[in-house]
Amino acid sequence: MNNVFKMVKYFKYSRRCTYNLTNAAADCTIFSLSSGYGKCGVSVIRVSGPRTRHALQTLLGNRHELKARYAYLKSIYHPETKEIIDKGLVLWFPGPASFTGEDSCEFQIHGSLAVIAAMLDALGKVPGLRSATAGEFTKRAFYGGKIDLTEVEGLADLIHAETEAQRKQAMLQSAGALSRVYDNWRKRLIRCAAHLEAYIDFAEEENIEDDVVLHLTKELRHIITEIRNHLNDQRQGEMLRNGVRTAIVGPPNVGKSSFLNMICQREIAIVTPIAGTTRDIIESTHNFGGYPVVFADTAGLRKHTKDVVELEDARELLRNISTYKQSAQDYQTDYLQELDLDANKLLGKRIQLIANKIDLLSMTELQKLAQIDNVLKITCKQPTTDIVQPFLRHFEKLLCELCGEPTAEHPRITHARYRQQLERCIEHIHIFLNEYAPDIFPDTAISAQKLRNALKCIERITGHVSSDDILDVVFKDFCIGK
Template identity: 75%
Template sequence: MKSVYKLSRRFIHLQRYYSSLANSNADTTIYSLSSGHGKCGVSVIRVSGPRTKHALQTLISPKYEPKARHAYLKSFYHPQTKEVIDKGLVLWFPGPYSFTGEDSCEFQVHGSLAVIAAMLDALGRIPGLRPAGAGEFTKRAFYGGKLDLTEVEGLADLIHSETEAQRKQAMLQSSGTLSRLYDNWRKHLISCAAHLEAYIDFAEEENIEDDVVQKLNKELRLLISEIRDHLNDQRQGEMLRNGVRTAIIGAPNVGKSSFLNMICQREVAIVTPMAGTTRDIIESMHNFGGYPVIFSDTAGLRKQTQDAVELKGISKARECIQNADLILLIADARDLMKHLKVDNQIMLFDYEKAYLQQLDLDADALADKRVKLVANKIDLLTTLERKKLSQIENLLCLSCKEPATDDVQQFLQGFEGLLQELCGQPSAENPRITHARYRQQLERCIEYLNIFLNEYAPDIFPDTAISAQKLRNALKCIERITGHVSCDDILDVIFKDFCIGK
């Protein structure tokens, strides 16, 4: 009985330790405009909290009894003047079956500034109600157990998504694809921790198998392998979320700024016949087939220059290259033609290496970067020369000065294929890491698990209780991702980017 009591206490402790945070603001009711600001056809005002039903009855009628999840056309009255503010739809969502898990409602009114102001003023006159802060509805959904942190961040990404691929990835994450994966690992670690705790407490008193640690080690090695496979994603999810940072580099006057203007279809950068016109980094974001790309036009790279401003620009260009996900190496098509062999073939890798050396760049230092060669100024080639270049595999060709429709279309197709290869396709079967903090915590989780496994190597007899702490630390790393442990500092960062009313 003593052993059963100790085991029960251990599991009760674990259950309390792994429970989600309680909502400290559950006694207040919040309200806010949840639709876009400005004049529109319909605006949505959301209310959430224990006095939501009272707010409904105050604005409609004290005898009004709303029916859950049904829309009704009602007149809304100001609680002090009793004047009609507007006539619109009202929806009632009693907790816990609502977005926040609390009693909630929505007023759908006409989208004039005067109507919105009057509705917000009316709600503010009701005792117990206050305006919502940024992201406070979503925060309450998190504290109420409706969303974990990965789903919250997926929802934020969905709100801020600008391209189709970003929308798909954010929608999958907000629907719980990452949450389910991490929660499965969390439950697995909880099970391992529970078995180890039982082994520590009762190995000498009860009939517990001696090979429990060996079985535990085997399970943890499999878990490490799964997490490593998840980490080995080439940062596809993060690139898709943040945009593929693409550095446009090359020698002076090869057409880097002209390329940026052509892609953006507007004059973003100044173009002149003079070498070294671009000094500072010029950035512009563009949507390519649903993939976000942040182009960075850089100063022309060359080994020798006496211009102090140009030297500063070259220094910034090198820094931009180091931070880029993709490098577009712009070359003069005429220079490229000089490297064609008799059989009309060219080793692009050899040419890129030689060209990088010409630009005073170390090819080995860029080995982990994706470099794509682009041949510009093909309008200066003969028809035969252009045909020869078009036969070179993996080479993008175009003329920024005289862009022909076919050349541009072919370039766009090739570039979109490259982006798809870099970012991949979001899928529910293989959810990707979308935030740097996920990657950091998963890497730390593996570190703790490896320490635990190393301490339980053959012929090593560690302090089991101390080693168990490594396992609990690994578990905390997973829980910091999903929000199952206290993480107020993380919450502040996440919710600061939410808009008021969400």
């Protein structure tokens, strides 16, 4: 019984740490344009805070009583001039059943710049209201316990998603897929810490089982295994979120810039018959089958020996492979080993050898090239469907292998800080397991602190234990009105 009491007491303390950390001015009501700024059919202005009802009464008139979560077509008036600003839909969301957990409302008005400006001016004239800062609505939702920090970051990723796979991953995270995984570990660590502290406090006085430590160490090993499996994801979630960085490299004048232009279907790089036109790295983000790819066109790599890594002149490729009597894979490996120190970072990466300018080959040369495995054949001068499609299919398959498919059952790590905190969590648990032995390490209370440190690592991910510097990083990319 004492054991359970200890666990409940610890859990309550941990929850209390979360919501006493509020930086939001709870006595202040905020407003902002939540939809995109510019001419459009409809714009949405959001209000949140304790004076939301007063703002509604001021702009609509005291005679209007709105039901929660109903849409009303109303005339909206300026509080000073009493002139009608616009006629639009108004929705009232009393707290805590709102996005922020506070009293909130939305004005859905016509999207002209004049109407938006007049509405914002009118709200600014209502006492107790001020303009929201970037991400302040979401920050209030976080401090109000409506969402945790992983869901906040998932929402930010959803706003910035540019491809279908990014949208799926961000949607799953904003809906709590990662939260459920981390909260499960958090609750189990709380239980382990509570059991240990109960054992420390009451083992000599109460009927506490002698094998309680044995059971909790077994549970801790299970948690370590689960976290390690979660970490062993080949960084798929981070790669999908940030884009797969792909360098187009090779000797001068093999068509790297033409290849980039063909893939992106627009003139990104300068193309001339003069070797060495590209001096700097040119980057371009492209959507391949729902996966984001950041292409980098590099300056040509000039070498005294075999000059091929990613893109090669098809005729030169045939000549070099024939001369050295080796496979395309061996040829590529030799080339990588002869690159300078920075380029050696490519070793172990996924590399695809592409033979360009096949339109210049004779039928005999084309037949020889077809016999070489693991080489994709293209021409940027005449990019017909039957030539380009095999490359696109192969590349999309490769991206799917690299990024994986976002699922609710196996959510991926999307931020480096999650990975760092999970690795630290494992370290603290390991220290506890290695140090805790009553006959060797008599100070059980000090050893128990390692479990609390492991728990804090998980709580820093979800925001149960937070700090201003982490929150500043999380909310800095949010737009005004969200």
